[in-house]
Amino acid sequence: MSQDLSPPKEMNGAESVVRSLHGAGVEVCFANPGTSEMQFVDALDRTGLMRCVLGLFEGVVTGAADGYARMAGKPAVTLLHLAPGLANGGANMHNARKGRSPMVNLVGDHAVRHRGYDAPLTADVEGAARPFSDWVRTASSAEGFAADAMDALAAAQSYPNKVATLIAPADLGWDPGGVVAPPPMAATPVPPVPEDVRKAAEMLGPETVLLVSGSVLADPQAVARLHGIAAQTGARVLAPTSNRRFDRGAGRAGIAKVPYPINLALETLAPFTRAVLIETVPPVAFFAYPGRPSLLLPEGCEVLNLAGTDGDGPAAVAALATELGATPHVPEATLPPVPQPGPIRHETIAAAIAHALPETAIVVDESITGGRDVWGATQGAAPHSWISLTGGAIGDGIPLALGAAVACPERPVLTLQADGSAMYTIQGLWSQAREGANVTTLIFANRTYEILKTELFAVGANPGRSALDMLDLDRPNIDFTALAKGMGVPAVRVECVAELQRALSAAMAEPGPMLIEALM
Amino acid sequence: MSQDLSPPKEMNGAESVVRSLHGAGVEVCFANPGTSEMQFVDALDRTGLMRCVLGLFEGVVTGAADGYARMAGKPAVTLLHLAPGLANGGANMHNARKGRSPMVNLVGDHAVRHRGYDAPLTADVEGAARPFSDWVRTASSAEGFAADAMDALAAAQSYPNKVATLIAPADLGWDPGGVVAPPPMAATPVPPVPEDVRKAAEMLGPETVLLVSGSVLADPQAVARLHGIAAQTGARVLAPTSNRRFDRGAGRAGIAKVPYPINLALETLAPFTRAVLIETVPPVAFFAYPGRPSLLLPEGCEVLNLAGTDGDGPAAVAALATELGATPHVPEATLPPVPQPGPIRHETIAAAIAHALPETAIVVDESITGGRDVWGATQGAAPHSWISLTGGAIGDGIPLALGAAVACPERPVLTLQADGSAMYTIQGLWSQAREGANVTTLIFANRTYEILKTELFAVGANPGRSALDMLDLDRPNIDFTALAKGMGVPAVRVECVAELQRALSAAMAEPGPMLIEALM
Secondary structure, rough: OOOOOOOOOEEEEHHHHHHHHHHOOOOOOEEEEEOOHHHHHHHHHHHHHOOEEEEOHHHHHHHHHHHHHHHHHOOOOOEEEEHHHHHHHHHHHHHHOOOOEEEEEEEEEEOHHHHHHHHOOOHHHHHHHHHHHHHHEEOOOOOHHHHHHHHHHHHHHHHOOOOEEEEEEEEHHHHHHOOOOOOOOOOOOOOOOOOHHHHHHHHOOOEEEEEEOOHHHHHHHHHHHHHHHHHHHOOOOEEOOOOEEEEEEEOOOOEEEEEHHHHHHHHHHHHOOOOEEEOOOOOOOOOOOOOOOOEOOOOOEEEEEEOOOOHHHHHHHHHHHHHHOOOOOOOOOOOOOOOOOOOOOOHHHHHHHHHHHHOOEEEEEEOOOOOOHHHHHHHHOOOOOEEOOOOOOOOHHHHHHHHHHHOOOOOEEEEEHHHHHOOOOOOOOHHHHHHOOOEEEEEEOOEEEEHHHHHHHOOOOOOOHHHHHOOOOOOOOOOOOHHHOOOOOOOOEOHHHHHHHHHHHHHHHHHOOOOEEOOO | OOOOOOOOOOOEEHHHHHHHHHHOOOEEEEEEHHHHHHHHHHHHHOOOOOEEEEEEEOHHHHHHHHHHHHHHHOOOEEEEEEEHHHHHHHHHHHHHOOOOOOEEEEEEEOOOOHHHHOOOOOOOOOHHHHOOEEEEEOOOOOHHHHHHHHHHHHHHHHHOOOOOEEEEEHHHHHOOOOOOOOOOOOOOOOOOOOHHHHHHHHHHOOEEEEEEEEHHHHHHHHHHHHHHHHHHOOEEEEEEOOOOEEEEEEOOOEEEEEOOOHHHHHHHOOOOEEEEEEEOOOOOOOOOOOOOEEEEEOOOOEEEEOOOOOOHHHHHHHHHHHHOOOOOOOOOOOOOOOOOOOOOOHHHHHHHHHHHOOOOEEEEEEOOOOOOOOOHHHHHHOOOOEEOOOOOOOOOOOHHHHHHHHHHOOOOEEEEEEHHHHOOOOHHHHHHHOOOOOOEEEEEEEEEEEHHHHHHHHHHOOOOOHHHHHEEEOOOOOHHHHHEEEOOOOOOEEOOOHHHHHHHHHHOOOOOOEEEHHHH
């Protein structure tokens, strides 16, 4: 499509916003527009300045914007419709926010003069935005609209990245007087490396855990330095359960994660009397449980925050390595044995994935319980990026994969998708088909909210039929191949390892979307 | 399942809430629970006091609770999970709220002691609830938890009905000390009939519109009285575009609605210099448009509010009829001619539905543009209840139908479902299959957000390929029969009137769910 880069003498507010966002480097708009966003649809159409990706549900839109940002390293813009449309996108705004992934949401509201009349769609848009945004503003004039959008973009790109939501009364979009605004200044400089480097170095030893997340994990050199530090001091390096992005695989050093299940998490961290944190906070249980602590580090554990979540983790790691004279180290990682033919189990699906993963793949992980062995098995797989659920709001995998594929069309995407979670944003498969996204969705079909059964036992219940009915998905069984085909995505069901291997190889070799339902 | 009606000596907070809600007449729980609601799942299971209906997405849960309440005349309770889960249910809470349909939401939050740690799912639950609730409270002790739930129920059942959201930190559910609370007092008495009856009677004439909604429309006798009043005075009776419930069909008087499209709406109301309102507010455009007013009644129109949305509409109608000496009147309504064989068009699908509708059917209307002729055509159809989208937040039809079928298992449900809107809560088909709900979903497959094309023209655009791409759903086409079968609902696609008639007859004769995709 031809781009119209020369702003006309007169333009409406919507066009000034589109032109300003484009001028500041925003290239993609994920949208589920309604009436109050029609002037944006019109401006995007007339200018041809952005790639527009339609989602059939707002959770697809915000999740895709998150996946895009994690892989492109810059935000997309979303178009959402009033308070209910925004709420529909809220869960994946939450995930982006917890992952510190940048996002700019443009939410249409009623025209200013229409607000007082309590029209059917009237509700508190700012109120709906605030729990899931770091920055919220309602634009107030066509003239200032683009400048507001640049403030939203600046907020999104400030360090650490944020979710910024700009609410746009419809008349500001169609009113004349729009003024293109200059791109925001570069992101706030990150704070200098802290002065606690020597203290951190002195704390390291076999009873010390080095907990790292954030930008460190997307920097293989920083991770190799951490392994050098660990080799020299005997400290253990761990990442939190949830992380924005991890670049790993053969030739790169891996890091184990704090497990999700509360007892395993406590057990993993029990040996440590000291903890040094880099771009993360003291690890916390996902949920509270009767008789279990909320904080996962042992009581009395000495904690040093070497670099905060707003700090420069890789610089802190480099300074620590220099202080210790440690050299980067990449531990040998091997692939698991090729899985034997037979039923699909946690270990065999993990091994099959590890062997099938092509170079430069992007793995999107919302496998919850079903994929528990995949992380370990893929450390020796071909180099890849790993992005996963960060805020615990399930329904993120299919949208994240869509956004990642839009950001990196040359890289194959493999989504490890739990079946229960898949159903929250299943509509994203249609957008994958429409965009020809090179995504393979692997459904871990255990036909249950398996994780909730564990949780039910964890609160001390002895579940009967009615409780299990609330957690089982097998009445009726969901046929994911039918759902995929219904939305234009080719699909196959596999019931044994050999079928799984064949399907994975075929999917990785073919461009475009594909779904594999693996019965476990 | 056996019910355990005798409360134990000691119980936890969750059990006290379940027992109290049941004691106050709440019989159904629509749920999409997570970890923080496990003690409710356990209490529901152990006591066997409620029917539990699982939704795979929270919008299904809240929409079903709305449909249940509209047909049962009392609220169900929902179980939702933290701020993101609540947000997922927000759009259909909004629809219920705008329709003044009662709902009690129980939203699990982190345990009180876990709140300060910013666990991944931590967010402002009260903030997320407020834009979509009339009443919000966070419970603060196991002892007071059931009393809080009774306050929520009282709020939901106050007049007019409300959406009440009670947030429940997880530890209050599992802590001992729960105390069963007595049912709330009966709903606040509705205000007496206003004293403006004589004035209203004097205002009625050929230039007067009588706008009525709320409980009047579910009361065929009140509607017949309105027709008597109209016949005697020459006034015109109209209902707003969106209404909670309308009991109509052969032998009952009908009422035309103010049309949705702004120009048609203005045209319909242009003749009137006086308006008398009963259980409704002055009609407002769904959206503002450049050059069009927000209020739909002509400027200078004299407006009398005979009974507010918190008033007793049927009593006001009765008083007005007495004042005028008008007798109830049911205008003759005829069925449209049996449609001729041929392609499926607006008129032919409307006629086919009118002839197929069985006695006591419940029609759920989210047909948007595709079903525009069905309202008129079905006035002479077998007596039925009509429930429709009230808050403009699309994605309500499939869930409303689920809830209506749970409330009235002996009544067949027919959902008139636009294709674009269907995709927001398509997961509800699975719950329909699981519950054996007697619902026929008729998809109006025009493969476009047709209404948005109209809206795009209404803001003055001349759309090109990229704009139409954001509004068309035909790349790829969605195969709704595959989606339905994938979730256990039998389905058929029909492409002509004869096929449609056969499919409708078959679906109406069979129990259980069915989906018909009608290509238009």
